[in-house]
Amino acid sequence: MKSISIDVENLTVAYHGKVALHGASLQIQAGSISGLVGMNGSGKSTLFKAIMGFLKPVTGRVLINGLPIKTVQKKSLVAYVPQSEEVDWNFPVSVHDVVMMGRYGYMNILRIPSANDQRVVRESLERVQMWSMRDRQIGELSGGQKKRAFLARALAQKGRVLLLDEPFTGVDIKTEKAMIDLLLELREEGHTILISTHDLASITTFCDQVVLINRTILAYGDTSKVFTEENLSRTFGGSLGDLSLSKSQIIRGNKSESD
Ligand SMILES: Nc1ncnc2c1ncn2[C@@H]1O[C@H](COP(=O)(O)OP(=O)(O)OP(=O)(O)O)[C@@H](O)[C@H]1O
Incomplete structure (x- = not known):
């Protein structure tokens, strides 16, 4: 399977004139897993929806393997798993x-x-x-x-690109581990995966890249370079203590069964 890259260039998105994401730029390498990390309301879902072409940007563009999403979607190349809140669970x-x-x-x-x-x-x-x-x-x-x-x-x-908006929310630790194993398998098959998660402790166990977001992209790149104490403090406006995250989890990740 040929892997596909994602390029977001200077993206600004607004809801009814109110800017939710401004000047966001990032590159996701083909065939990698990227973790999208940010506080509630920082613009993660907005970024997913803009990548999918559901929201029309005020400025900027998204390219999937160098092509606009509208061209790519005809080939079903990008698959999106929305947040649970976005789904009508009463639909029969x-x-x-x-x-x-x-x-x-x-x-x-x-x-x-x-x-x-x-x-x-x-x-x-x-x-x-x-x-x-x-x-x-x-x-x-x-x-x-x-x-x-x-x-x-x-x-x-x-789809060769998978966009997963908080797939671990409400999921027990065993299921989360099984899902992470599946994501690693999918990466080996050549999928490009962008996943938002609030489970910071597991990031270093499976994400090649990290994207830090707070109404714009604060940093992105290799997990070993970007998932640092300083960057996380910038993203969450606090200390590691506030995040219930130890230094070892930033450096090498050590989530255990008993967490
Ligand atoms: N449909 C909408 N209409 C108006 N404002 C919206 C809409 N959707 C999101 N927003 C606003 O845009 C901003 C970014 O929201 P978004 O849902 O992208 O954040 P998020 O990082 O996904 O949050 P969470 O972690 O809580 O899911 C927030 O201020 C939110 O209130």
């Missing part, structure tokens, strides 16, 4: 239906799944250990199961 669809939505870009207007679509949906559900729950209504799932169902939808889309 099964887990299987949700994952099949990842195949819509490959179907004609009648949306009749082919044998290949059925196979890909099954494989995607099996990869997140959700095949046995395929007939459940999405509203009946636990927080972690909801996240896995939407990750399966992204896998079914066969």
Whole structure:
């Protein structure tokens, strides 16, 4: 699989004239995992939505492998897992239906799944250990199961770029570890992954790059260079103590089962 880069150039995004993200620039290397880190309201979801082309920027642009998102989306290259709050969980669809939505870009207007679509949906559900729950209504799932169902939808889309907005929120430590292992596998397969998370302690265990955000991009680059005490203080406006993060977790990451 050929890996794909993401370039964000001088991006400014506003909601009803109020700027949420200004002058944001960053580069995500093809075939890497990047952790997007920032406080509540710092603009993480806004950045995801702008990369997806859901929000029209006031200034700047986003290039996926050098191409505008509109061109790329026709090929279903970028898959997005939104925050749980963005999903209507009362919508009467099964887990299987949700994952099949990842195949819509490959179907004609009648949306009749082919044998290949059925196979890909099954494989995607099996990869997140959700095949046995395929007939459940999405509203009946636990927080972690909801996240896995939407990750399966992204896998079914066969996007080469995966944008994951807080996939670990409400997920237990065992499931988070299984998801991280899956992300590492997906990177080996050539996917480019941008993931926002509030679990700072696990960043150094799986992210090649870190992007620090507070209404603009404060820093980005190799985790070993960017995930520093000074940069985190700038991002969160406090000390490491406030972040419940030890120096060792910044340097090499040491999240344990008992955390
Ligand atoms: N639909 C919207 N209309 C108006 N303002 C919005 C909208 N969505 C987000 N905002 C504002 O834009 C800013 C950035 O919000 P955003 O959701 O991108 O932050 P975030 O970093 O994803 O936060 P969190 O960690 O809480 O999910 C916030 O001030 C927020 O209030």
